[in-house]
Amino acid sequence: MGRVVDPEDIMQDAFIKLQALSADVKIDNPRSYVLRVTYNMALDHIRHRQVQTRYFSALGERDFELDAPSPEQITDYRQRLNMLEEVIKELPARQREVFFMQRFDGLSHVEIAHRLGISRSAVEKLSMKALAKCRERLSDLLDPKS
Secondary structure, eight states, rough: OOOOOOHHHHHHHHHHHHOOOTTTTTOOHHHHHHHHHHHHHHHHHHHHHHHHHHHHHTTTTOOOOOOOOOHHHHHHHHHHHHHHHHHHHHHHOOOOOOOHHHHSEEEEEEEHHHHHHHHHHHHHHHHHHHHHHHHHHHHHHHHHTT
């Protein structure tokens, strides 16, 4: 059955969850929030695997065991979290500002435009560029074969 925690799956799930945040959500500490989301995703994956193990064991399938993550897997996971943080840090200042205001402060494009003194269209473009940059950098992280 392979490893208990697949870092690529966790990072992808965490990114999707962060990307889907409502503009109404206010987050006081974005770094802690990102780390908590990814930690919770890892726990969810482990729990899901444990449920699978119990289910297949009940059916008499005992060909696999639930293994704890290896030190290498833990190190890999931590490195991926650091890379996610670096991607956000590398965004140009204005894109990062719009990204945080939208994703972590929960502001709408109109509210961000008002606060920054720019047009709603400019906010949308900055937001799209920030997301595109994250996707571009994280696609390499999530699909190392390409």
